[in-house]
Amino acid sequence: MLTAALRRSGGSLIVTVPQSFVEQNQLQAGSRLAVEIHGNELRLRPGRVRPSLDELLAATPRAPRRVKGWDELTSVGTEL
Numbered sequence: 001m002l003t004a005a006l007r008r009s010g011g012s013l014i015v016t017v018p019q020s021f022v023e024q025n026q027l028q029a030g031s032r033l034a035v036e037i038h039g040n041e042l043r044l045r046p047g048r049v050r051p052s053l054d055e056l057l058a059a060t061p062r063a064p065r066r067v068k069g070w071d072e073l074t075s076v077g078t079e080l
Contacts, residue, residue: 017044 006013017027025046027033032047051059 002018004015004018006015008014017033021027021044027046032049033044034047036043036045
């Protein structure tokens with residue numbers, strides 16, 4: 001198990017991330033990490049990269065695509 005010491009920077013405390021974790025998860029300065037608190041544990045994992053609206057729109061097909069028979073399907077829940 002690795003250990004790390006907290007350092008103070010302004011009003012914050014900083015902990016260093018082990019290089020093996022950085023390499024394993026292809027992180028770099030500025031990478032996002034998801035932080036979870038479970039009791040007295042602090043868990044870090046690579047954060048999900050959220051695409052921008054422009055990226056999502058660029059990946060959307062221009063022509064409308066319909067699944068054959070879609071409009072004939074019956075409702076199965078509370079979609080209406």
